[in-house]
Amino acid sequence: MDTFNHGALGKTSVYAEHYDASLLFPMARSLGRTEIGIDSDLPLPFYGADFWNAYELSWLEPSGKPCVALAHITVPATSPNLIESKSLKLYLNSFNQTVFSSADEVHDCLARDLAAAADAKVAVELILPEQFLAQGVASFEGFLLDTLPVSMDTYLPHPEFLSAQTDAAVVTETLTSYLLKSNCPVTGQPDWGSLQIAYTGYPINHEGLLKYIVSLRRHNGFHEQCVERIFMDVKRRCSPLRLSVYARYTRRGGIDINPFRASHADNPLPVNARLARQ
Numbered sequence: 204m205d206t207f208n209h210g211a212l213g214k215t216s217v218y219a220e221h222y223d224a225s226l227l228f229p230m231a232r233s234l235g236r237t238e239i240g241i242d243s244d245l246p247l248p249f250y251g252a253d254f255w256n257a258y259e260l261s262w263l264e265p266s267g268k269p270c271v272a273l274a275h276i277t278v279p280a281t282s283p284n285l286i287e288s289k290s291l292k293l294y295l296n297s298f299n300q301t302v303f304s305s306a307d308e309v310h311d312c313l314a315r316d317l318a319a320a321a322d323a324k325v326a327v328e329l330i331l332p333e334q335f336l337a338q339g340v341a342s343f344e345g346f347l348l349d350t351l352p353v354s355m356d357t358y359l360p361h362p363e364f365l366s367a368q369t370d371a372a373v374v375t376e377t378l379t380s381y382l383l384k385s386n387c388p389v390t391g392q393p394d395w396g397s398l399q400i401a402y403t404g405y406p407i408n409h410e411g412l413l414k415y416i417v418s419l420r421r422h423n424g425f426h427e428q429c430v431e432r433i434f435m436d437v438k439r440r441c442s443p444l445r446l447s448v449y450a451r452y453t454r455r456g457g458i459d460i461n462p463f464r465a466s467h468a469d470n471p472l473p474v475n476a477r478l479a480r481q
Contacts, residue, residue, distance in 0.1 A: 218293065220300035222312075227320040228290035232283060235428035239435050245304040249434055251280040251447075253427055255291070258327040260329075261311055262298045263460035266336070272306065274313060275475055282323035282466060285427050292456045306331060321329030323411040341476035343399045343451075345377030348413040357418050360432065364415040365440035367405040373444065377401040378409065380416050381480070383450060388423040396426070397478050398433070404443030412437075426452050430462040438466070445470070451478050 233243040240369075241248065255276040261269050274295070278285065279367065294316070302307045310329050317325040330338065335451035349362060415436070419429060420431050434448040447465035463473055 214317060219297040221297060222301040223297040224294065224316040224319070226290055226294040226297055226412055227316060228287040229284035229320045230287055230425075230449070232285055232327050232427070236431065238428070239432050240356065241431070241435065247281065248438065249280065249431070249464040249466060250468050251462065252472055253278045253280065253285065254463070256454075256459045256461070256462040256475070256477065256481075257291070257295055257457060258307075258454065258459075259292075260295055260298065263300060263302045265304060266403075267302075270306065271332060272309070273335075275328040275330065276313070276317060277326040277472075277475070278317070279325075279463075280427075281325055282321040282325075284321050284323075285425070286317065286320050288458060288460065289456065292458060294409065295457075310340060338477065338480050341395060341474070342478060343379040345379040345399055345401070346409075348378055348380045348409055348416070348463060349382055351410050351413050353410050353414050353417075354388050355414060355417050357414070358421040359414060359418060360422050360436070361418040362440050363437040364411045364418060365437060366411050367443075368408065368410045369442040371406050373404060374406050375401075375403040376406075378412065382413070383416055383429075384420045385422045385424050385429050385473070388389070391423075392455070394426060394429075394455075395480065396429075396450045397452075399447075399449045400433075400437065401445075401447045401449075402441075402443040403445040404441065406445070407437070407441050426450065426460040427462045430464055434464045449473055451481060453480050 219247045257274040260274050261271045264270055306329055310327055314327045337383045378397045385394050387394060430448055430450045438446055443465055447470055449463045451461040453460055
């Protein structure tokens with residue numbers, strides 16, 4: 204596997220109209236994890252998955268009539284590789300003028316190719332047009348940090364903002380923010396996210412957590428890497444007994460990416476429900 208510098212991201216691309224699995228470009232997760240101090244030789248300090256939602260999927264049925272669908276894709280956090288987002292877009296567009304016998308064949312093709320790129324089993328669900336009306340818009344539950352009055356002049360990751368009140372009773376709470384922003388490390392394009400942090404432990408200082416979230420505003424990192432950075436910074440600075448971090452990013456190129464990381468294996472994966480900004 205090559206580094207992401209040799210992928211399609213940030214380069215002018217010709218959009219193939221016929222199926223081409225070679226367009227998928229895997230990237231080793233270890234590259235971003237080493238940067239935040241996760242030893243690839245040790246067990247991961249979290250569990251979770253990345254939810255990808257693709258809104259631009261179309262193919263031809265044998266009669267030549269086009270079909271469309273949404274694709275919900277779940278990549279386990281344990282997979283050795285993530286998939287470069289633009290390469291996924293190019294791959295999905297290669298279905299446009301390709302004949303498939305059925306939606307089931309499309310599903311099986313996606314599951315096979317994405318698993319090969321991620322080097323792990325990838326779950327795929329196709330949402331067909333007759334199911335579109337059931338796709339609603341959700342919102343994050345929890346206390347909204349964004350209402351707090353804070354002053355900011357730091358826009359690179361600053362975990363020193365994080366603290367917990369260790370002389371207080373243990374609490375369980377869920378905190379949310381819509382102020383998460385980072386930048387693509389290849390193109391510099393902004394990635395806008397909504398964030399939900401749930402934990403059990405000593406009370407985390409709300410103002411400090413909000414300032415920390417905002418401090419990522421000029422940080423360069425892929426979606427999955429940013430969520431893992433947030434998880435590790437909160438874990439190290441606040442020592443919660445349980446912790447989960449869930450970010451849902453706005454759509455770009457017809458795809459949104461939504462990583463979830465949790466400290467305990469018994470923490471169920473969240474529902475893959477679209478938020479209003481997506």
